[in-house]
Amino acid sequence: MVITEVLLATNRLPLPAAALVFAGAGIPVFPCGVDGKHPLTPAGFHNASCDTDQVRAWWVRWPGANIGMPTGASSGIDVVDIDVTDAASGFAAFARASAAGLLEGEIARVRTPSRGMHVYFPALAARPQRCWQAATAHIDFRGSGGYVVVPPSTLATRNGRVSYRLYSLSGVGTRPVDAVALRSLIDPRAAQAASRPPASASPEPSRLAQWVSKLQEGERNSGLFWAACRLTEAGFAPAAVEAVLAPAAQTAGLPEHEITATISSASRRAAAGPSGGPNGIPGAHGYDRTSPGSRRGDAPCLQ
Numbered sequence: 001m002v003i004t005e006v007l008l009a010t011n012r013l014p015l016p017a018a019a020l021v022f023a024g025a026g027i028p029v030f031p032c033g034v035d036g037k038h039p040l041t042p043a044g045f046h047n048a049s050c051d052t053d054q055v056r057a058w059w060v061r062w063p064g065a066n067i068g069m070p071t072g073a074s075s076g077i078d079v080v081d082i083d084v085t086d087a088a089s090g091f092a093a094f095a096r097a098s099a100a101g102l103l104e105g106e107i108a109r110v111r112t113p114s115r116g117m118h119v120y121f122p123a124l125a126a127r128p129q130r131c132w133q134a135a136t137a138h139i140d141f142r143g144s145g146g147y148v149v150v151p152p153s154t155l156a157t158r159n160g161r162v163s164y165r166l167y168s169l170s171g172v173g174t175r176p177v178d179a180v181a182l183r184s185l186i187d188p189r190a191a192q193a194a195s196r197p198p199a200s201a202s203p204e205p206s207r208l209a210q211w212v213s214k215l216q217e218g219e220r221n222s223g224l225f226w227a228a229c230r231l232t233e234a235g236f237a238p239a240a241v242e243a244v245l246a247p248a249a250q251t252a253g254l255p256e257h258e259i260t261a262t263i264s265s266a267s268r269r270a271a272a273g274p275s276g277g278p279n280g281i282p283g284a285h286g287y288d289r290t291s292p293g294s295r296r297g298d299a300p301c302l303q
Contacts (some may be wrong), residue, residue: 090138
């Protein structure tokens, strides 16, 4: 796999040369702050590029910049991030998930300056997986919508400058990690909360928006539709519904055209009343007010 060759080739190179190796191999990169993680480009990982002229220009401007790599489909890499602090470590949760067979198929491991680990897995463009954080388990997942800092970048720590460095490469077959199953095992309460709609007789816009932002692939359109219906029923105009929910839906990974179409359809449907159907007949172009996964009829954008 290309990433293993790149990690081997860049582990001891200067940062500008390493960035060009990533780009030349077709893996997009972008500059981050010297000894830091903050992107230096205006749109962060969205500016990541494989164009070697662009990458060269960035590192001419910032020769000491760390190297950021977007995770998910653009790089072909998802990352399980094991956090370590003085008080806690994610290695115990990682061991539990490994014992359960959920972490077979890794590509490589990169030791992070905090003494944690980035474990690389292949990402499938046809099955994007969103980022999440399991704070109680001290495990983060970096997929679509995220990024990691890669070797030979360095961070400033209380022990001085410490490098990201290649720790190991897998000698067996690789395959994607199931991020939903991983989260359900190591942080089941958070996983359940992310999939459960807010329960409220009078919906609170910020709570609905927060819930929509955490929706996973396969539930994003139906969840957005349900939330938009609830706000319309509560008296919000279509423009207000879009203002509340569109940014959250973008965070969840929905493209703008799907968001607009789904909210418009939901606003029209809910405006007809909770039954949603002609003559008040449930199920005739209707929807279930209590379940975000029960759209029926001609609503667009089903995944």
